[in-house]
Amino acid sequence: MTEDERAIGDPGPxxxxxxGRGSLLGPRLxxxxxxxxxxxxxxxxxxxxxxxxxxxxxPGFVPTIVAIGLVVLAIALxxxxxxxxxxxxxxxxxxxxxxTSWPTVGLAAGVLAGYxxxxxxxxxxxxxxILIPVAARVLGSRQTIRDAxxxxxxxxxxxxxxxxxxxVRLPAGLLEPFL
Amino acid sequence: xxxxxNLLGGFATALRPEYLLFAAVGVTLGTFVGVLPGIGPAxxxxxxxxxxxTLDPIAAFIMFAGIYYGGMYGGSTTxxxxxxxxxxxxxxxxxEGFKMAMRGRGxxxxxxxxxxxxxxxxxxxxxxxxxxxxxxxxxxSFQPADYFALMVLAFASVTALVGRSLLRGMISLFLGLFIxxxxxxxVSGQARFTYGIPQLLDGxxxxxxxxxxxxxxxxxxxxxxxxxxxxxxxxxEGSVWMTRDELRRSWKPWLRGAAxxxxxxxxxxxxxxxxxxxxxxLEKRLSKHREEFGKGAIEGVAxxxxxxxxxxxxxxxxxxxxxxxTSATAAILLAAFQIYNLQPGxxxxxxxxxxxxxxxxxxxxxxxxxxxxxLPLVRIWVKLLEIPRPLLYSSILVFATLGVYSVSNSLIDVxxxxxxxxxxxxxxxxxFPVGPTILGVILGPLMExxxxxxxxxNQGSLSVFVTRPLSLTLLLxxxxxxxVPYAPGILxxxxxxxxxxxxxxxxxxxx
Numbered sequence: 001m002t003e004d005e006r007a008i009g010d011p012g013p014x015x016x017x018x019x020g021r022g023s024l025l026g027p028r029l030x031x032x033x034x035x036x037x038x039x040x041x042x043x044x045x046x047x048x049x050x051x052x053x054x055x056x057x058x059p060g061f062v063p064t065i066v067a068i069g070l071v072v073l074a075i076a077l078x079x080x081x082x083x084x085x086x087x088x089x090x091x092x093x094x095x096x097x098x099x100t101s102w103p104t105v106g107l108a109a110g111v112l113a114g115y116x117x118x119x120x121x122x123x124x125x126x127x128x129x130i131l132i133p134v135a136a137r138v139l140g141s142r143q144t145i146r147d148a149x150x151x152x153x154x155x156x157x158x159x160x161x162x163x164x165x166x167x168v169r170l171p172a173g174l175l176e177p178f179l
Numbered sequence: 180x181x182x183x184x185n186l187l188g189g190f191a192t193a194l195r196p197e198y199l200l201f202a203a204v205g206v207t208l209g210t211f212v213g214v215l216p217g218i219g220p221a222x223x224x225x226x227x228x229x230x231x232x233t234l235d236p237i238a239a240f241i242m243f244a245g246i247y248y249g250g251m252y253g254g255s256t257t258x259x260x261x262x263x264x265x266x267x268x269x270x271x272x273x274x275e276g277f278k279m280a281m282r283g284r285g286x287x288x289x290x291x292x293x294x295x296x297x298x299x300x301x302x303x304x305x306x307x308x309x310x311x312x313x314x315x316x317x318x319x320s321f322q323p324a325d326y327f328a329l330m331v332l333a334f335a336s337v338t339a340l341v342g343r344s345l346l347r348g349m350i351s352l353f354l355g356l357f358i359x360x361x362x363x364x365x366v367s368g369q370a371r372f373t374y375g376i377p378q379l380l381d382g383x384x385x386x387x388x389x390x391x392x393x394x395x396x397x398x399x400x401x402x403x404x405x406x407x408x409x410x411x412x413x414x415x416e417g418s419v420w421m422t423r424d425e426l427r428r429s430w431k432p433w434l435r436g437a438a439x440x441x442x443x444x445x446x447x448x449x450x451x452x453x454x455x456x457x458x459x460x461l462e463k464r465l466s467k468h469r470e471e472f473g474k475g476a477i478e479g480v481a482x483x484x485x486x487x488x489x490x491x492x493x494x495x496x497x498x499x500x501x502x503x504x505t506s507a508t509a510a511i512l513l514a515a516f517q518i519y520n521l522q523p524g525x526x527x528x529x530x531x532x533x534x535x536x537x538x539x540x541x542x543x544x545x546x547x548x549x550x551x552x553x554l555p556l557v558r559i560w561v562k563l564l565e566i567p568r569p570l571l572y573s574s575i576l577v578f579a580t581l582g583v584y585s586v587s588n589s590l591i592d593v594x595x596x597x598x599x600x601x602x603x604x605x606x607x608x609x610x611f612p613v614g615p616t617i618l619g620v621i622l623g624p625l626m627e628x629x630x631x632x633x634x635x636x637n638q639g640s641l642s643v644f645v646t647r648p649l650s651l652t653l654l655l656x657x658x659x660x661x662x663v664p665y666a667p668g669i670l671x672x673x674x675x676x677x678x679x680x681x682x683x684x685x686x687x688x689x690x
Contacts, residue, residue, distance in 0.1 A: 027609050034350065041357060041372070048371055057634050059364040062627045063371055066360060069353045076346055088343065092610050100403045100608070108402040109601060112395070112576065116593050119580075132573045139402050141569035150570060158581060166230055168585040 023094035024081040031077040038070030107138045123173020128155035182309050189536030193544055198241050201234075202541050205242035206548045209249020214560045216257055217397045218575060220250030221508040221617065225389035226582035228515055236519040237534050241541040243512060248300065248542070250508075251491055252549045255292035255484055256560055259285060260413050268487045271455040275472065275479030280413040282475050287421045291429045291477055292484040293553040294421075298430075299437035299485035300546040303492035306441050307499075308539055311528070314500040318525040323632035324643045326501070328653035330626040333503050335657035336446075338615045339664055347611045354602075355619020358383055365624075366631060378591050385514040386586050388620050389507075391596040392613050394579035396603020398572045403608070412564050419557050421477075429481040432462050436485025444493020444505075458486035492542065499523050499535060502625070507614040510621040 045067040048060030080086040111134055118127045132151025133144050141147055159179075162168040172179050192198065212223045223246050231239040251268070258269040259276035272292060279288040321329075338348035361372045362382030373379040421429060439461065440454040462482040463472045472479055497503045502524035504510040516523050521531060528535055553560070583596045606613055637643040644650050662669075 030605065030609055044372060049367060049369055057631045059367040059369045059371060062623075062630070063360050066353055066356045066623075069349075070357065073346065073350045073353060077350060080346060086344070089347075089610060093608075096608050102403070105399055105403045105604070108399055109597070112597050112600075113594075115576075115580065116590060116597060119584075119593070120590060128577055131577065132570070135573035135576060136567075136569035139398075139569035139572055141567060143567075147570060147573070151573075154574065154577065158577070162581065162585070166585075167233065168230070168581075169588055170581075170584070 023097055024085055024090050026093050026097065027086075027089055028078065028081040031074055031081055035071065035074035035078065038067060038074045042067035042071055104138060104140075108135065111135050111138055119173075120171045121173055123175050124170040125155045125159050125175055125179075126173060128158070182312055185312070185532060185536045186308055186540060188533075189538070189540035190543075192237065192533060192537035193241060193540040198238060198537065198541070199544070201238045201242045202245050202545055203548060205245020206249040206252075206545050206552060207245075208242075209246035209251075210253040210549065210552055210560060211249075211563065212246070213250035213253020214256050214563045215253075215566075215571065216261065216564075217401060217572070218394065219254070219508070220247050221389060221506075221511050222393040223250065224508065224511045224515065225386050225393070226578060228386050228511075228518065229582060229585045231515075232518070236521065236531075237537050239515065239519070240534065240538050243515060244538055244541055245545045245548075247491065247508060247512070248488075248545050248549060249552075251488055252293060252296055252553050253560065255296070255480075255487075256289060256553075256557060257564065259288045259292065259480070260415065260561060261564055268452055268455055268490070270452070271459045271483040272480055272487070274459070275476050277413070278473070278475030279477065279480065280415075280475075283417065284425075284475065284477075285413055285415045286417050286419040287425050287477060288475075288480050289415065289557050290420050290554065291425065291433075291481045293550060293557070295429065295433040295436065295481045295485040296488040297546055297550040298433045299440060299487075299489040300492060300549075301543065302434070302437045303441040303444075303489040304539065304542040304546065306445075307492060307496060307542070310445070311496055311500050311535075311539070314496060315525040315528040318501055321501075321525070321649075322647070323629040323636060324647050324650040325653065326503075327626060327629040327633055328644065328650040328657070329501060329503055330622050330629065332653050332657040332660065333497075333505050333622065334615070334618065336660040337505060337618055338612075339661045343610060345661065345664065347609075348615050351606065351611045351613065352615035352619045355616035356623040357619075358388055358616070359620040359623030360627075365628075378589070383595065383620075384586050384592065385511065385617075385620060387583050387592050387596045388599055389511055389617055390579045390583050391599030392603035392606075392616060394575050395597055395600020396607055396613065398576050398579075399600060399604035400607045401568065401572050403604070412561070415558065415561060419554060425477050428468070428477050432458070432478045432482035433485040435461060435465075436482040436487075437489040440486035440489030440491075441493040444490030445496040446493075454486040454490040455483040458482040495542075499527060499538075500525060502527075504618065504621065507617040510617050513621055 042064070045060055045063035048063055049058045080089070111131065115127055115131045118130075122130075129148070129151045132154060133141075133147035136147040137144055159170060163170055193202070208223060208227075209220060212218050212220065224243050227242070227246070231242070234242075254269040255272050255276070258273035259280050262273050262277040276285075276288045276292065279285060334352055338352050339345050357372070359382075361379055363370050363373075363380050370380060436454075436458045439458050443454040443457070459479055459482060462476075462478040463469060466472065466476060466478050468476055468478070494505055494509050497505055498509045498512060500523075502513065502516075502522060504513045513523060521527065521534070579596070580593055583592050584590070586592055603613060606616075633643055634641060644654060
């Protein structure tokens, strides 16, 4: 009858390249993850104190409602990605999947984690001077020397302005003796 | 008139050289981030929050107001020349504006956007001047139950009317509500959702959440698509001004846009997207040049840009008089008030009149500054669009890390911010609006407090929400707001036709 129901009974390969149910895999995983998270939050919320007769709304009241909300919404999302697929979302997800480069995302996240870990031992200036050209390269830049110069200039400028004028303490790291 | 005397007092404060300087810094920064694609006023204010702890509140808020307005002016430039709206309220501007730029009328589009923003901004600041004190007076009689109902209404309208899916908006909102609950409960002293991690006892700082969602989420999203998207800037040809005919076609849309934008922004109904879409369809209907729509009709830029600006001003009304933010940026501004131990709401006008009126006066001043900054200097701003994208987003990451680190010199905060950034990336990827999350983080704890107060006043019974007419009315309106987008589809189904799409107003990723 409707587009959705036809898609359920259709065993063969989907004729449409974009959309269809296969591309909802990502949102479906998201929904399952959200459901697990919601249940976890719910268990935790139920352990928070109940209200008493005098104060009916205890510290656990709102957390429980939020947790129930998360669970219900996760189930609703699961329904919209399986039994009654949301065609718009499927198309959007398909378009996204086609244009997403996962290695780039993984690399970018890795670079960020590395930056956070190196910030204290190397110090702000060194870590940032390295971060800019590396992150720019991950994001598609091919002019690494230019990026490195920008990185050095920016990290020194930020260091001077923030530590000297704005009173923010930044880690000095290896350059400690010189700063 | 009290308002006029107060406003003059506000001007006396805001015109002092140091405050003029802060206003200038604010509007310049705001235009800067407005022009840059991918970052907006919400992120900028969040990043600057830790740095302004030492400023006096008037200086800080004059600067924030400048950023808020500047972001809007700058956003139109990006929409018109690049066809990538910097913020969701500029989506409509891109429809006709980019087409105008392609036809070589980019200068006229920029001019009508800037002047329209100025006209609408000034008209709606006038409206704030007289309306806000009135609402503040009325709101003094509001009780906790009414505030609770108002917040429910704000949540309902923001999630229902912004973004493409109510379900995804609600999920985004509830994630925000959860984040807002983390930490020690202020009433009972009990730790909630802290999982034994001492750093979580104070809760997650809004700066960490906002910067993670907006800056890191956006940068990862751009990274994921960097091999896919390529953009070209349309050069601005000729002068940045309108012909006599274009001016004639612009002024009515400006005023109509302001008339649509301000009231809709002032209602707790969610930001600037809806008025821009309404203005666009109104101008399309009224225009004598309807055939030009879709090919670059100047009315389609003038109206929505004015509506956008007026709505942004309107949002300040519930923020200042009720303490209720209806957009992500307004939510961050509310957090800023809390940092200064100021509680926006009816009492703000009584307790901190200096601040409020200086802020309102600075809106007039900021609008004039922005007109000067955007009309003659627009070519300089356009140069910003030539910054290579990889370098731009690397720098955004640097400043995001810096901003979060400077909150409390904690690398744990930085790591938490990156994790939230990954969540923000996943949300963007599957079309979840980010704004409701921010709203949930900020408004959630306030809402819980009002709920508890309301029930305590009512001797422990929830019945107050049904028996108090104002609360009940507000809650019913909230239900209507959730149903309205589905109304056309439901009606069609009732008539036995095929169910249609729900109404969609904007993509609402960041305001």
